[in-house]
Amino acid sequence: xxxxxxxxxxxxxxRRDIVRMVAAVSSGHPGGSLGCVEYFVAxxxxxxxxxxxxxxxxxxxxxxxxxxxxxxxxxxxxxARSGYFPVKELNTFRKINSRLQGxxxxxxxxxxxxxxxxxxxxxLSVAIxxxxxxxxxxxxxxxYSLHGDGELQEGQIWEAAMYAAGNNIDNIxxxxxxxxxxxxxxxxxxxxxxxxxxxxxxxxxxxLEIENGNDLNQVIDGLNLAKSLxxxxxxxxxxxxxxxxxxxxxxxxxHKWHGSAPNAEQLESALNQLNxxxxxx
Amino acid sequence: MKNFEVLGKQDTRSGFGAGLLxxxxxxxxxxxxxxxxxxxxxxxxxxxxxxxxxxxIGIAEANxxxxxxxxxxxxxxxxxxxxxxxxxxxxxxxIRQSIAYSNKNVKICASHAGLTLGEDGxxxxxxxxxxxxxxxxxxxxxxxxxxxxxxxxxxAIADHVxxxxxxxxxxxxxxxIPENQAFIIGKALxxxxxxxxxxxxxxxxxxxxxxxxxxxASKGISAEIINIHTIKPLDEEAVLASVAKTKCVVTAExxxxxxxxxxxxxxxxxxxxxxxxxFVAVNDSFGESGTPDQLMTKYGLDxxxxxxxxxKVIARVDKQFV
Numbered sequence: 001x002x003x004x005x006x007x008x009x010x011x012x013x014x015r016r017d018i019v020r021m022v023a024a025v026s027s028g029h030p031g032g033s034l035g036c037v038e039y040f041v042a043x044x045x046x047x048x049x050x051x052x053x054x055x056x057x058x059x060x061x062x063x064x065x066x067x068x069x070x071x072x073x074x075x076x077x078x079x080a081r082s083g084y085f086p087v088k089e090l091n092t093f094r095k096i097n098s099r100l101q102g103x104x105x106x107x108x109x110x111x112x113x114x115x116x117x118x119x120x121x122x123x124l125s126v127a128i129x130x131x132x133x134x135x136x137x138x139x140x141x142x143x144y145s146l147h148g149d150g151e152l153q154e155g156q157i158w159e160a161a162m163y164a165a166g167n168n169i170d171n172i173x174x175x176x177x178x179x180x181x182x183x184x185x186x187x188x189x190x191x192x193x194x195x196x197x198x199x200x201x202x203x204x205x206x207x208l209e210i211e212n213g214n215d216l217n218q219v220i221d222g223l224n225l226a227k228s229l230x231x232x233x234x235x236x237x238x239x240x241x242x243x244x245x246x247x248x249x250x251x252x253x254x255h256k257w258h259g260s261a262p263n264a265e266q267l268e269s270a271l272n273q274l275n276x277x278x279x280x281x
Numbered sequence: 282m283k284n285f286e287v288l289g290k291q292d293t294r295s296g297f298g299a300g301l302l303x304x305x306x307x308x309x310x311x312x313x314x315x316x317x318x319x320x321x322x323x324x325x326x327x328x329x330x331x332x333x334x335x336x337x338i339g340i341a342e343a344n345x346x347x348x349x350x351x352x353x354x355x356x357x358x359x360x361x362x363x364x365x366x367x368x369x370x371x372x373x374x375x376i377r378q379s380i381a382y383s384n385k386n387v388k389i390c391a392s393h394a395g396l397t398l399g400e401d402g403x404x405x406x407x408x409x410x411x412x413x414x415x416x417x418x419x420x421x422x423x424x425x426x427x428x429x430x431x432x433x434x435x436x437a438i439a440d441h442v443x444x445x446x447x448x449x450x451x452x453x454x455x456x457x458i459p460e461n462q463a464f465i466i467g468k469a470l471x472x473x474x475x476x477x478x479x480x481x482x483x484x485x486x487x488x489x490x491x492x493x494x495x496x497x498a499s500k501g502i503s504a505e506i507i508n509i510h511t512i513k514p515l516d517e518e519a520v521l522a523s524v525a526k527t528k529c530v531v532t533a534e535x536x537x538x539x540x541x542x543x544x545x546x547x548x549x550x551x552x553x554x555x556x557x558x559x560f561v562a563v564n565d566s567f568g569e570s571g572t573p574d575q576l577m578t579k580y581g582l583d584x585x586x587x588x589x590x591x592x593k594v595i596a597r598v599d600k601q602f603v
């Protein structure tokens with residue numbers, strides 16, 4: 001997977017995986033998953049240096065932490081299609097005796113997962129700890145983390161943000177999935193984040209923006225720019241604007257598909273909009 | 282009744298500090314984190330000796346638990362330090378998800394547990410922490426009884442792979458466990474053999490159980506005194522072997538009755554071999570300000586309370602069998 005066409009095909013296939021996975025069990029979170037497809041593909045296929053087979057300690061490789069664990073479908077599909085585990089295992093998502101729990105966990109030994117997440121607000125602290133372990137081990141790899149924008153309402157995020165800047169943790173690139181929506185509605189209606197860029201800057205972070213997080217090139221360029229700014233004494237955050245439900249017309253422009261799965265008819269409509277590019281699981 | 286020599290009066294938290302310092306030298310993967318209570322936790326010596334491996338987190342315990350979980354990814358063995366209240370109840374979900382469920386090799390080290398924290402009052406005197414922590418799958422829960430045992434436990438948990446809750450306290454209490462006695466996680470320590478009653482005690486209550494045992498001996502009652510330093514996993518074999526002999530039990534802990542050591546033992550006996558049991562513990566109450574000694578007396582955690590519980594439980598056995 002090197003050229004852009006292939007990566008775009010991968011994005012489409014991952015979107016198919018996501019809607020099929022949640023539809024199969026009538027549960028899960030398709031909206032945020034669909035909105036972050038380009039980010040995951042950029043990270044795992046272009047930006048991060050990773051090693052196989054999976055090793056929990058991840059020595060001399062970049063590490064990724066998903067803090068908003070409910071978008072597990074996009075994480076699982078990306079991991080499977082990047083060779084971490086068999087693609088057909090996506091069929092077990094949220095089913096009994098599966099390694100693909102509703103929210104990611106290390107508990108079932110799924111390769112690619114380094115921390116459980118689901119209860120929000122915890123992933124930034126974990127990522128910072130991993131970043132400090134890298135420094136202690138003289139490992140110059142980079143830590144990446146992804147957070148929901150609604151998740152930033154959790155206080156622990158800001159404890160972690162204060163700590164990272166205060167301790168010059170400069171080997172971390174955190175990204176906010178800035179889609180403006182959470183389960184109960186728009187962020188503005190539920191609890192406004194105010195001027196989010198200024199908040200991160202006030203906490204001492206270098207804040208970058210990606211205008212369209214559903215444009216693969218923009219995401220790759222944004223992450224590479226962030227990478228070039230590591231090692232300069234400051235943690236880096238990317239405010240990445242995405243569209244919840246991106247790629248499925250009826251899921252876009254609403255918060256309603258944050259945590260609901262399509263029925264059979266809706267699934268068919270979604271799949272008609274997403275070509276089977278690489279073969280379904 | 283065996284005689285126990287008091288080797289000195291020391292605080293268990295200092296045993297932790299000494300153990301941590303020794304670990305710093307022995308194991309370069311050991312790192313320490315503290316949430317603005319370095320002096321209280323006696324972590325200064327480690328901080329001074331190994332500044333690169335010490336992380337001052339500030340007053341942000343949730344963040345500390347997450348950072349500790351992250352540090353394990355890369356092979357570090359993090360020891361977190363703050364008061365027991367802020368080590369457990371305040372950060373329960375962080376421990377549950379990022380440490381216990383994620384099976385991270387974090388050592389949660391908690392000082393100022395229980396009533397003996399004293400004057401600060403009930404906001405800081407957690408009496409629910411053993412229960413909270415023992416309910417978490419995979420969590421090892423340890424409450425050593427004196428300075429030497431706390432130091433030995435601190436060393437031992439570094440070699441144990443998996444999350445551990447290590448509970449200790451603030452006041453100076455009798456040191457009576459021999460220096461350098463090996464600490465075996467999950468192995469109950471038989472302090473005094475007896476035939477009439479089994480006293481299972483943990484933490485600061487172990488010395489009080491010994492004091493009670495001496496009084497009981499003068500009354501002709503032979504008490505078997507067992508130090509349960511590891512509440513989880515419980516040494517079921519040792520508990521059952523003792524109760525098979527004595528037929529009755531008293532438990533003693535500086536903790537709520539609900540969720541504590543006594544509850545664990547009662548559950549075991551109910552399953553395997555029902556026997557009369559009395560509990561010396563705090564009974565569904567918060568603490569308050571006062572000196573440690575005043576509080577232990579007011580809330581029924583003195584040697585006299587153990588003695589009374591023993592007499593009561595033995596009477597219950599007699600009734601059953603007469």
